[in-house]
């Protein structure tokens with residue numbers, strides 16, 4: 534079974550993450566108005582982006598924060614949006630064109646491969662729900678901070694504390710029941726190698742972690758996102774996120790069984806809302 538949500542725990546053996554995220558492309562934007570969109574706007578706003586600046590948006594998906602940043606920098610500024618899921622980035626590109634935002638460059642690339650020699654330095658770095666996917670998260674984020682100009686600002690979004698905890702737990706339990714495979718360990722189960730998200734899921738943890746990878750003036754706040762639990766939202770959140778990876782290779786009948794059982798389990802648990810609370814953390818690259 535594959536856990537690519539940043540909400541599971543323990544060792545996993547997913548198909549390549551880019552393949553999973555590409556497979557979400559038709560469903561990803563069903564979640565945008567309720568989750569990815571508000572976070573993208575908040576993250577760009579808290580980055581303090583000014584007209585004319587150069588922004589690097591990594592793990593861009595369908596462009597929630599990249600497009601918000603493009604509006605803030607205006608025609609004199611620019612945004613470079615990077616993701617290795619080309620199908621998601623193509624949707625971001627189409628949305629930018631439809632909105633007549635011509636100041637965004639889209640790059641299909643692994644963000645851990647970005648180097649200043651190639652793309653230069655930026656005034657602002659934004660990354661929504663992405664850093665916990667990066668292998669060797671600390672080294673990867675140090676490298677991203679190096680792509681900022683001295684004094685440049687960064688703004689990150691990650692799941693806060695209990696966000697998606699019960700939701701993802703019910704989902705993986707249901708997938709396990711349908712497939713007959715063991716349920717993967719949750720993020721708080723004792724495992725040798727806890728999921729990186731457990732290191733950055735509170736205000737205190739993420740600000741301390743950002744300082745440890747080289748940022749200064751770090752701050753974080755919680756964006757409260759409680760989405761009414763409906764079957765439509767529940768299943769869109771599965772199909773339009775990395776949770777979808779656990780369905781990879783299942784037959785249409787098995788997927789239908791997961792859907793029916795999972796949505797029933799949420800209803801039986803009297804879950805009235807889905808906790809999608811999000812931490813928005815900001816900081817700066819030191820001046821020298």
Ligand SMILES: C[S@@+](CC[C@H](N)C(=O)[O-])C[C@H]1O[C@@H](n2cnc3c(N)ncnc32)[C@H](O)[C@@H]1O
Nearest residue numbers: 554569592593594616617618643644661662666
């Ligand atoms: C949960 S989505 C978030 C997308 C977008 N930031 C948003 O908030 O709507 C995570 C994104 O990170 C991308 N991603 C994860 N690891 C990556 C890597 N190493 N290089 C490039 N993109 C990556 C995935 O392809 C996916 O689009």
